[in-house]
Amino acid sequence: MHADPEASTDPVVFWEQRYGSSHRVWSGAVNRALADVAEHWAPGRALDLGSGEGGDVLWLAGRGWDATGIDLSATAVARANAVAAERGLARARCIAADLAAWSEDPAAIEGDAEPYDLVAASFFQSPVELPRERILRAAAHxxxxxxxxxxxxxxxxxxxxxxxxxxxxxxxxxxxxxxxADADWRVEIAEVRERAGRGPDGEVHPLSDSVVVVRRR
Structure with missing residues (x-):
C-alpha cells in the first residue's frame, strides 16, 4: 500500500483523509481468509486490529462473537458502528484509538482488560508510520x-x-x-494463499496473502 505523495504523513490525518474521500472505502464484507479459518471456531471474545469499516467485526458478531474493533480513523469507526446498529448486532463495537499507544499500555483503551479468544489483524499494513511488529507482539499477549x-x-x-x-x-x-515460545504456542497455519482480485482495469488477477494462525496452549 502506498500513500499519495501529497497526502499527510501523520497517521491519523492520513487515514481520516482516506476514509473521508469516499462514502465507503471497502466492500463491508468479511475478509475471505478470516472467514475460511474461523468459520467453525466456537465464538468467544474477539479483537480486530485496524478494523476499518468493520467488515470482519460485523461478520464475527453475526456468528456470536463479542467482537471489538480498534481503528485509528473515527470516520471508519462511525461507519462500522452505524452498520452494526442497523443490523441489530449488539455484540459488535468499534473504537477509535491509537494501537501504537495500546501496544504499550492496553489500559489506554476502556473495556480492554480481559483477554481474547481471538485476536485478528487482516491486512494491517500502512503506507504511513505504523509500529506493526510491536503492536502484533502486544496483541499476542x-x-x-x-x-x-x-x-x-x-x-x-x-x-x-x-x-x-x-x-x-x-x-x-x-x-x-x-x-x-514453542512451549506456549502452536502454529496451526503458516502459508501463502492465492485468491482472485479485480484490478482497476476491471480484469481479475491473482493476489497472494500471507496467512498465519497460532494458538496459545
Whole structure:
C-alpha cells in the first residue's frame, strides 16, 4: 500500500483523509481468509486490529462473537458502528484509538482488560508510520489460553501495481517477528494463499496473502 505523495504523513490525518474521500472505502464484507479459518471456531471474545469499516467485526458478531474493533480513523469507526446498529448486532463495537499507544499500555483503551479468544489483524499494513511488529507482539499477549492470533497480510504487490520493490510479510517473517515460545504456542497455519482480485482495469488477477494462525496452549 502506498500513500499519495501529497497526502499527510501523520497517521491519523492520513487515514481520516482516506476514509473521508469516499462514502465507503471497502466492500463491508468479511475478509475471505478470516472467514475460511474461523468459520467453525466456537465464538468467544474477539479483537480486530485496524478494523476499518468493520467488515470482519460485523461478520464475527453475526456468528456470536463479542467482537471489538480498534481503528485509528473515527470516520471508519462511525461507519462500522452505524452498520452494526442497523443490523441489530449488539455484540459488535468499534473504537477509535491509537494501537501504537495500546501496544504499550492496553489500559489506554476502556473495556480492554480481559483477554481474547481471538485476536485478528487482516491486512494491517500502512503506507504511513505504523509500529506493526510491536503492536502484533502486544496483541499476542492479549490472547487467552486456548485462543488464537490470526495474521492476514498482503504477501506481494498486485500485478497492476507499479510498486514491486516493497518488502511484504511472509509467514516465516511474521513468526520470526512474533518470537513466540514453542512451549506456549502452536502454529496451526503458516502459508501463502492465492485468491482472485479485480484490478482497476476491471480484469481479475491473482493476489497472494500471507496467512498465519497460532494458538496459545
Amino acid at each position: 492479549r490472547v487467552a489460553p486456548g485462543g488464537r492470533l490470526v495474521l492476514i497480510a498482503h504477501a506481494a504487490a498486485p500485478q497492476w501495481s507499479s510498486h514491486h520493490g516493497e518488502e511484504f510479510p511472509t509467514p516465516e517473517s511474521e513468526l520470526r517477528a512474533l518470537a513466540l
